[in-house]
Amino acid sequence: xxKTFFITTPLYYVNAAPHIGHSYTxxxxxxxxxxxxxxxxxxFLLTGTDEHGQKIEQAAKESGKSPQVFVDEVVERFQSxxxxxxxxxxxxIRTTQARHVRAVKVILSRLHDAGKLKRTTYQGWYCxxxxxxxxxxxxxxxxxxxQGPVCPSCQRVLEPTRExxxxxxxxxxxxxxxxxVKAHPTFVRPQTRYNELLSxxxxxxxxxxxxxxxxxxxxxxxxxxxxxxxxTYVWFDALLNYITVVGFVxxxxxxxxxxxxxxxxxxxxxxxxxxxYWPIMLHTLGFSDDQMPRTIVAHGWWKVDEQKMSKSLGNIxxxxxxxxxxxxxxxxxxxxxxxxxxxxxxxxxxxxxSQDAILARLQADLANDxxxxxxxxxxxITRYCAGRIPRMASVGCxxxxxxxxxxxxxxxxxxxxxxxxxxxxxxxxxIMRVVGQANRYLESQAPWQLSKEGQKSRLESVLxxxxxxxxxxxxxxxxxxxxxxEAIRTQLGCGQLYRWIDGTVWPGLPDAQAIGKPxxxxxxxxxxxxxx
Ligand code: MSP
Numbered sequence: 001x002x003k004t005f006f007i008t009t010p011l012y013y014v015n016a017a018p019h020i021g022h023s024y025t026x027x028x029x030x031x032x033x034x035x036x037x038x039x040x041x042x043x044f045l046l047t048g049t050d051e052h053g054q055k056i057e058q059a060a061k062e063s064g065k066s067p068q069v070f071v072d073e074v075v076e077r078f079q080s081x082x083x084x085x086x087x088x089x090x091x092x093i094r095t096t097q098a099r100h101v102r103a104v105k106v107i108l109s110r111l112h113d114a115g116k117l118k119r120t121t122y123q124g125w126y127c128x129x130x131x132x133x134x135x136x137x138x139x140x141x142x143x144x145x146x147q148g149p150v151c152p153s154c155q156r157v158l159e160p161t162r163e164x165x166x167x168x169x170x171x172x173x174x175x176x177x178x179x180x181v182k183a184h185p186t187f188v189r190p191q192t193r194y195n196e197l198l199s200x201x202x203x204x205x206x207x208x209x210x211x212x213x214x215x216x217x218x219x220x221x222x223x224x225x226x227x228x229x230x231x232t233y234v235w236f237d238a239l240l241n242y243i244t245v246v247g248f249v250x251x252x253x254x255x256x257x258x259x260x261x262x263x264x265x266x267x268x269x270x271x272x273x274x275x276x277y278w279p280i281m282l283h284t285l286g287f288s289d290d291q292m293p294r295t296i297v298a299h300g301w302w303k304v305d306e307q308k309m310s311k312s313l314g315n316i317x318x319x320x321x322x323x324x325x326x327x328x329x330x331x332x333x334x335x336x337x338x339x340x341x342x343x344x345x346x347x348x349x350x351x352x353x354s355q356d357a358i359l360a361r362l363q364a365d366l367a368n369d370x371x372x373x374x375x376x377x378x379x380x381i382t383r384y385c386a387g388r389i390p391r392m393a394s395v396g397c398x399x400x401x402x403x404x405x406x407x408x409x410x411x412x413x414x415x416x417x418x419x420x421x422x423x424x425x426x427x428x429x430x431i432m433r434v435v436g437q438a439n440r441y442l443e444s445q446a447p448w449q450l451s452k453e454g455q456k457s458r459l460e461s462v463l464x465x466x467x468x469x470x471x472x473x474x475x476x477x478x479x480x481x482x483x484x485x486e487a488i489r490t491q492l493g494c495g496q497l498y499r500w501i502d503g504t505v506w507p508g509l510p511d512a513q514a515i516g517k518p519x520x521x522x523x524x525x526x527x528x529x530x531x532x
Pocket of ligand 1: 009010011012013020021022024025050238239266267268269270300301302303309
């Protein structure tokens with residue numbers, strides 16, 4: 001059996017409701033998973049929530065609830081958002097689940113028993129929102145701040161910390177990691193992030209990573225099996241989910257089927273945890289170079305109207321509100337949102353969200369181009385061909401026919417190349433270019449004119465070609481807009497879900513197949529703020 005294609009997302013902190021940033025990673029991960037499934041690959045998409053640590057403990061306290069009650073409530077908001085956005089995950093791990101807690105304890109004991117951990121005292125600076133330590137050494141390189149040192153990652157003021165605990169040696173693995181990263185140029189993507197990692201590894205890493213927290217300060221964590229006074233550091237516990245879920249501790253056959261992860265999808269702010277701490281943790285656990293994750297992809301950040309999203313600015317974008325309010329009345333609102341996220345910003349770069357930007361995409365790309373192509377093609381098949389897929393018979397205008405056929409059949413290769421580099425916007429752009437070409441084709445061939453002139457056979461061929469384009473486009477759109485893709489297939493009268501390979505078949509629709517009822521995919525109305 002070939003190895004399962006294993007995709008992971010970060011585990012989201014459940015200290016607050018999900019926002020656009022969280023949804024971005026999961027939409028991208030879902031798109032990638034669906035793409036590989038269409039290629040008939042076994043895929044395992046893992047997502048979940050990170051439920052321990054000081055930050056969550058504090059949020060629970062502020063809301064007057066126990067941490068467990070608090071996380072149980074917030075996790076539902078994540079799960080319901082993933083249902084709204086059609087995130088087809090195969091497993092959802094909560095770090096408070098017994099399966100994870102048990103496995104983390106086993107791993108800690110293994111490291112401890114093998115003498116890999118060191119007990120000592122740490123002095124440095126702590127960023128509570130990021131749950132991250134910074135050493136004096138790391139902070140020395142930064143500009144002085146009147147309020148005291150600030151977190152190099154989120155710019156918030158740090159708290160001085162001196163803590164006795166258990167430590168994982170980092171610096172002793174630095175040389176190994178640097179050599180590994182240099183030998184694996186796609187270990188981190190995009191290139192800018194890879195370069196960032198290499199330059200990080202040019203500086204000495206902190207000697208150790210503290211992997212415990214004293215219980216008296218942080219009570220909400222996985223107990224450390226060999227120390228009653230400590231719980232596990234939230235990042236150490238959370239990163240391990242990538243191996244605990246797939247059987248590292250108790251199911252070697254399952255583990256071999258899934259590991260190594262093919263893609264760890266993350267945001268750029270957690271690159272250091274995934275590309276430095278995580279491989280060093282695995283290396284310390286005895287993983288070979290071949291067992292390192294294949295690729296870590298770090299995407300950019302969403303701002304809002306060019307500003308950083310924050311509670312204090314009150315500009316946090318709630319994806320549920322976008323789908324149910326801004327896009328109210330859209331039958332495929334979640335797909336419009338997915339399309340916007342993946343099309344508007346080249347993956348890896350920062351993006352700026354605005355309501356106008358999403359509505360502009362809806363109007364221009366989706367309603368005027370894609371929706372129009374579907375609607376006019378199907379309406380004309382209803383009107384001129386008695387609602388049945390016409391035959392492709394005539395030659396005439398063969399140059400235009402061949403050009404459109406060529407672009408359509410070749411789409412798979414272009415999309416494959418883009419998806420191999422996780423360039424979602426490039427793939428979507430290629431698909432939408434074929435849609436544009438098909439619209440221009442219909443205008444130049446003018447089926448309404450052919451009808452008037454009684455050129456029945458040519459008319460049928462032109463509409464058949466347009467219908468074939470829709471079939472192929474619906475295949476390539478499936479990973480991006482699953483419900484739109486299904487609606488196109490239904491309107492074409494095709495019940496079945498195609499595979500990727502079917503996009504290379506031409507023609508692929510059965511002659512005389514009855515089409516479904518044409519209906520607007522993206523009706524523009526006042527309710528979503530766009531005038532028709
Ligand atoms: N719990 C850790 C991850 C542990 S993974 C083993 C964490 N959680 S988080 O909820 O704070 O962030 C999760 C992800 O959301 C990160 O990848 C982060 O980059 C992403 N985003 C948070 N805000 C974002 C934006 N404004 N824009 C895009 N993504 C952002 O970190």
